[in-house]
Amino acid sequence: SDVLSLEAIEKSYNKGKPGEIRVLRGINLAIPRGQVVALVAPSGAGKSTLLHIAGLLDTPDSGRVVLNGEDLSRASDRRRTEARRNELGFVYQFHHLLPEFTAEENVVLPQLANGVSRGAALARARALLARVGLSERCGHRPSAMSGGEQQRVAFCRALANGPSLLLADEPTGNLDPGTSDTVFGVLMDLVRETGLSALIATHNLDLAARMDRVVRLDAGVLSEAAR
Numbered sequence: 001s002d003v004l005s006l007e008a009i010e011k012s013y014n015k016g017k018p019g020e021i022r023v024l025r026g027i028n029l030a031i032p033r034g035q036v037v038a039l040v041a042p043s044g045a046g047k048s049t050l051l052h053i054a055g056l057l058d059t060p061d062s063g064r065v066v067l068n069g070e071d072l073s074r075a076s077d078r079r080r081t082e083a084r085r086n087e088l089g090f091v092y093q094f095h096h097l098l099p100e101f102t103a104e105e106n107v108v109l110p111q112l113a114n115g116v117s118r119g120a121a122l123a124r125a126r127a128l129l130a131r132v133g134l135s136e137r138c139g140h141r142p143s144a145m146s147g148g149e150q151q152r153v154a155f156c157r158a159l160a161n162g163p164s165l166l167l168a169d170e171p172t173g174n175l176d177p178g179t180s181d182t183v184f185g186v187l188m189d190l191v192r193e194t195g196l197s198a199l200i201a202t203h204n205l206d207l208a209a210r211m212d213r214v215v216r217l218d219a220g221v222l223s224e225a226a227r
């Protein structure tokens with residue numbers, strides 16, 4: 001079964017006004033459980049808009065956003081927020097970790113917000129951080145860590161609540177090429193181990209080639225890229 005299904009998604013800005021811009025023009029994309037999909041797009045193609053719609057942060061003008069069998073495109077804000085917290089994990093180019101908190105606390109906090117007990121949250125945070133090779137860094141604040149380490153903490157935070165779909169926007173885009181390669185490998189191992197599905201936007205065609213499938217967004221139209 002599909003974890004995410006985007007069906008006939010249309011999105012315009014300034015709809016019905018002189019500056020109307022049709023950004024997404026009938027997007028269809030189904031991501032089966034466990035599949036990791038690379039999203040490549042030239043700048044301005046509508047990548048951010050697509051990720052925001054898939055991430056339930058924005059709504060399409062028409063079409064459906066089906067997450068684990070449920071159409072959330074027109075669900076209540078409350079239901080969408082709940083789904084965002086429980087079923088989706090987000091990773092960005094910049095880690096957005098809370099600077100005043102340690103690595104461990106950054107992975108604990110989203111779980112507490114979700115009603116997990118402190119003990120269970122801490123155990124899960126430590127297991128995730130160990131999995132990405134950061135056992136020795138649990139008590140460090142982000143400012144005391146390297147860029148690659150910070151991004152690995154961000155992966156753990158994204159997985160803290162056991163999502164079924166990871167949405168990532170240039171997850172290693174701010175790292176130098178060598179570090180990017182290694183840290184991307186860590187992310188892929190983590191995704192594979194947890195059986196997660198993922199939609200990962202990247203400009204790096206070498207990274208894209210390491211995913212199961214590559215889709216290309218151009219001028220608001222999505223197509224399968226030849227491998």
Ligand code: ADP
Pocket residue numbers: 013014021023041042043044045046047048049050
């Ligand atoms: P990408 O992430 O691929 O660069 P975006 O999804 O951010 O593309 O934007 C696609 C197009 O929509 C661009 O031409 C952009 O200028 C325009 N756009 C994005 N957000 C808005 C907005 N809030 N209002 C008007 N136009 C927008």
Ligand code: ADP
Pocket residue numbers: 057081084085090113
């Ligand atoms: P809360 O912060 O109360 O848990 P939110 O709806 O603000 O609820 O956040 C839920 C999830 O959506 C979080 O994981 C957060 O990272 C993500 N999120 C919220 N707002 C944005 C945004 N503007 N852009 C990208 N991700 C966001």
